Amino acid sequence: MQKIVNGETIELTAEEEADFLASVMPLSLPTPEFISRRQFYQELANREMITKEEALAAIVANTLPSEFASMVDAILDEDIQWQARMLLAGATEFKRSNWFVDFFAAMKSLSSEYMDGFWRAGALLD
Template identity: 55%
Template sequence: MVVKTWGNVVTTEYVPEEISRRQFFQVLASRGLITKAEALDAVTVGTLPAAIEAIIALIPDEDIQWSIRMSFSAQNFLRSNWCVAMFGTMQGMSSAAIDQIWRDGALLD
């Protein structure tokens, strides 16, 4: 849960801990971070989008690459997974922007 303060008003914005594989890739496609075809392939075939593969390729350690691929192969994506923070950082996203992906993804059901 994120608490934000504007003046004297405090609001709480819920960030779901988990979204589905489909929700994650659909949000990325809707934001133009991957193509719609890549999103569909990620969900139906299990092929990772080129943007994600490019990020993984930058990591010199093969064991870490494998671990990341395993995380992206999960049926549900946890906001707290270390790969999420790494992916966001490598995409230039703030933690708040990643939280918004989770919120937007949760709305897709």
């Protein structure tokens, strides 16, 4: 996505694009409780949080994107780390209220509002 500033075309960063989309997306749209596995990984790729190749590999080969593998590895408690791996490996859909969503957001310094917008945008992907 691009914007024009003083007659110059400038590429938006993934974060700027996500902020813009969140600002124009109707706030009256409720945040869905669930998005599918495909919607989750596709929206991550749309926001350039993972590559398109990583998104496809996550769906086709159940390969964890490198950034997620690093975050899971950073969990010191073995039981919680195992729960996170099971969630990411076996989920057919992702629940907005799941603890790992908040963990991921905190690790990336993302606000709750940003994650709500992520879920709303993901739910719109057909």
